[in-house]
Amino acid sequence: MTSQPTRRELYERARRRRSAVIATVSTIVVVGALVILVPMTPGWDRVRQAFFDGDVFVESFPRLLRAFWLDVKILVWSTPLIVVVSLVLALARNTRSPALFPVRAFAIVYIDVLRGIPVILLVFLIGFGVPALRLSDSRAWANPLIWGTVTLVLSYSAYTAEIIRAGIDSVHESQRAAARSLGMTNRQTMATVILPQAFRRIGPPMMNTFVSLQKDVALVSLIGPVEILRQAGIDKAKYANFTPYVAASLIFLALTIPCTRLADYAMARQRQRTGATTIA
Amino acid sequence: MSEMTDRALPNSERRLKLQLRGVMKAFGTTAVLDGIDLDVAEGDVITLIGASGSGKSTLLRCINLLEPVDDGQVLLDGVDIAEPGLDPDPVRRRIGMVFQSFNLFPHMSVTDNVAIGPRKVLGVPKATARANGLEMLTRLGLADRADAYPDQLSGGQQQRVAIARSLTMNPDVMLLDEITSALDPELVGEVLDVVRGLKRDGMTMLIATHEMAFAREISDRVCFLHRGRILEEGTPTEIFGAPREPRTQEFLQRVIDAGRF
Numbered sequence: 001m002t003s004q005p006t007r008r009e010l011y012e013r014a015r016r017r018r019s020a021v022i023a024t025v026s027t028i029v030v031v032g033a034l035v036i037l038v039p040m041t042p043g044w045d046r047v048r049q050a051f052f053d054g055d056v057f058v059e060s061f062p063r064l065l066r067a068f069w070l071d072v073k074i075l076v077w078s079t080p081l082i083v084v085v086s087l088v089l090a091l092a093r094n095t096r097s098p099a100l101f102p103v104r105a106f107a108i109v110y111i112d113v114l115r116g117i118p119v120i121l122l123v124f125l126i127g128f129g130v131p132a133l134r135l136s137d138s139r140a141w142a143n144p145l146i147w148g149t150v151t152l153v154l155s156y157s158a159y160t161a162e163i164i165r166a167g168i169d170s171v172h173e174s175q176r177a178a179a180r181s182l183g184m185t186n187r188q189t190m191a192t193v194i195l196p197q198a199f200r201r202i203g204p205p206m207m208n209t210f211v212s213l214q215k216d217v218a219l220v221s222l223i224g225p226v227e228i229l230r231q232a233g234i235d236k237a238k239y240a241n242f243t244p245y246v247a248a249s250l251i252f253l254a255l256t257i258p259c260t261r262l263a264d265y266a267m268a269r270q271r272q273r274t275g276a277t278t279i280a
Numbered sequence: 281m282s283e284m285t286d287r288a289l290p291n292s293e294r295r296l297k298l299q300l301r302g303v304m305k306a307f308g309t310t311a312v313l314d315g316i317d318l319d320v321a322e323g324d325v326i327t328l329i330g331a332s333g334s335g336k337s338t339l340l341r342c343i344n345l346l347e348p349v350d351d352g353q354v355l356l357d358g359v360d361i362a363e364p365g366l367d368p369d370p371v372r373r374r375i376g377m378v379f380q381s382f383n384l385f386p387h388m389s390v391t392d393n394v395a396i397g398p399r400k401v402l403g404v405p406k407a408t409a410r411a412n413g414l415e416m417l418t419r420l421g422l423a424d425r426a427d428a429y430p431d432q433l434s435g436g437q438q439q440r441v442a443i444a445r446s447l448t449m450n451p452d453v454m455l456l457d458e459i460t461s462a463l464d465p466e467l468v469g470e471v472l473d474v475v476r477g478l479k480r481d482g483m484t485m486l487i488a489t490h491e492m493a494f495a496r497e498i499s500d501r502v503c504f505l506h507r508g509r510i511l512e513e514g515t516p517t518e519i520f521g522a523p524r525e526p527r528t529q530e531f532l533q534r535v536i537d538a539g540r541f
Binding site: 178181182183184193197 | 341344373374375379381383384385396397400401442445
């Protein structure tokens with residue numbers, strides 16, 4: 001009796017087999033069509049030469065990778081700063097104390113303005129504008145790397161603040177009541193009960209923003225620093241070929257795809273740990 | 281204030297823990313509490329019964345200062361805690377509250393749920409707080425679930441953890457707000473057993489409930505609330521045996537008709 005499959009098992013087995021066949025056939029058809037049809041386009045030969053030149057790729061790749069190190073450094077610097085600034089902004093926006101009204105008003109204006117301006121414009125405005133104020137003669141003051149990073153922090157913390165605020169608001173009021181009824185202060189409630197739950201919930205949108213940031217780091221190149229996008233531009237001019245851009249794209253993907261997968265995995269584990277069941 | 285205490289003294293030889301004097305609370309233009317007077321002596325178990333919206337939950341929330349009282353006094357050991365502008369945190373420390381929907385912290389293990397109050401509010405070191413918490417959980421028969429997370433527990437277990445969380449703060453008074461209303465019928469018993477244990481230990485309790493049989497069994501006094509007033513107050517025998525007010529009779533009849541008593 002034990003080896004006898006149930007009616008349900010038989011049905012699911014048949015369905016799985018059917019799904020596998022359909023998936024295989026449709027993949028072959030689509031990939032086959034691409035492989036056959038794309039090379040048939042009139043411009044394909046020129047595109048292949050201009051974008052997929054093996055020699056250019058091999059020569060350019062190590063240089064791009066070295067330049068990418070600068071992107072990584074900007075990213076590593078700006079990420080924690082963004083988290084801190086956006087958390088302060090989110091808390092400031094939610095504050096109810098009348099004494100802190102100016103802080104709240106500032107946070108609202110800050111978020112509205114900085115979310116409303118394209119990052120690329122901010123890079124120009126801050127990257128060229130602030131050093132031109134000549135508030136200091138030190139070399140650091142004129143360093144575009146610093147102002148590029150500052151721009152990213154300013155812009156992204158406005159977005160992230162709104163995500164954090166939504167996370168805070170999504171924690172049910174009854175959690176606050178439970179914490180306060182134990183005698184916790186407002187601040188203790190926020191730190192030990194509300195924020196930990198908020199941060200768990202905003203994992204996906206935060207990760208989304210982080211991936212976005214990984215790419216927008218390249219915008220810093222507009223005000224000078226030779227990071228990967230600028231290096232790709234230099235190499236493009238040198239070889240009169242677009243392959244370095246393709247190589248740069250691959251390098252970005254090598255960072256962004258594992259990041260999203262890692263976040264998915266972490267989130268799934270979190271659910272498994274604290275939740276009783278998941279619906280298939 | 282002393283005048284208040286003096287007036288109340290003949291009522292009971294025990295010390296008065298909590299006195300409500302003309303407590304008023306409105307949401308917008310709707311009066312939810314319309315002049316509540318109530319004396320609670322140390323060790324008293326008082327149940328609040330009445331239809332939904334009669335003000336039971338609001339009354340408990342006002343005592344715990346989760347809702348600000350509009351007018352009137354709430355005296356805890358003779359000190360008015362309903363005074364506007366008073367810092368509520370030290371007061372809440374002394375008043376335990378258990379909610380209908382448990383409200384456990386889902387991101388903490390059961391032990392951490394129980395230990396977090398003493399750790400954060402009373403400054404008890406983490407190891408001590410966890411050890412005390414585990415002791416409390418053992419008392420309530422939850423030792424084997426100490427490392428679980430709230431979502432992994434049954435409703436009855438969650439509510440017992442919530443009671444344990446309040447008890448570790450060593451409160452003077454416990455407020456129980458319909459703590460069995462969200463439970464499956466077969467899980468109600470284990471939670472009520474815990475409340476019976478608290479009564480044996482002499483805990484002062486105010487209980488809002490729809491469990492009439494339980495109210496009759498455990499109460500020293502029963503208050504029937506109607507439209508934000510205590511319409512009738514008496515011993516369980518008086519209220520359930522021979523209610524004087526027509527409204528009380530009507531309410532109890534409805535409960536009986538619904539097969540809930």
